[in-house]
Amino acid sequence: MDKHFLFISSTPLKDNKNFMVSLSEFGVDLLSLEFFSETSGEWIAPAESFAEVETLISLLHDDLGCSISVLAAHQHTAFEDKLLKEAFAYFPNMALFPSDVLMKEMNFGDYSSYGALIKLFKGINYDLMLTASTYLRCGLDACLAAKKLFIHRNTFNYRLNAFIAATGLDIRDYHNALLLELYLQLSNGRMA
Secondary structure: OOEEEEEEOOOOOOOOOHHHHHHHHHOOOEEEEEEOOEEEEEEEEEEEHHHHHHHHHHHHHHHHHOOOOEEEEOOOOOHHHHHHHHHHHOOOEEEHHHHHHHHHHHOOOOOOOHHHHHHHHHHOOHHHHHHHHHHHOOOOOOOHHHHHHHHOHHHHHHHHHHHHHHHHOOOOOOHHHHHHHHHHHHOOOOOO
């Protein structure tokens, strides 16, 4: 699955040829690159690119002499934009996932992103939320989750895929599963 790698920098990158060259030379498989401003934008790349991006951040910092943060997200909305700005404040020169930033917020007693997190799961059918939360409680073991729900494995797969389609959040990925876990913990287990 592809990820949105949102980035923000302390200096303009839009016309910086070294930035473009560094991305391509370091083996980041860019599917697209778009700038939102002189200092921010996103590229879309396979999720496996995260390891290369982590290493690339320190090289960009050294080569370009600027601070840069990257947020690897499953989508790009105002929620991820907010988290990117906070990532830059909390974690300059790092590549992160939304769950990393949310946990840092909570460490500081800041729940300002909670409303946006709720919106991600608002309106999701109860059976789909139950399927997804059971999947988490079973350690991402689909067979065990189907057994706990007393449903056939094919029914479980159908519901899990429907949850993924409805939220855009593939919880088979640890970092996406952690977003759902944070939501469930913050909402005291209430399912949308």
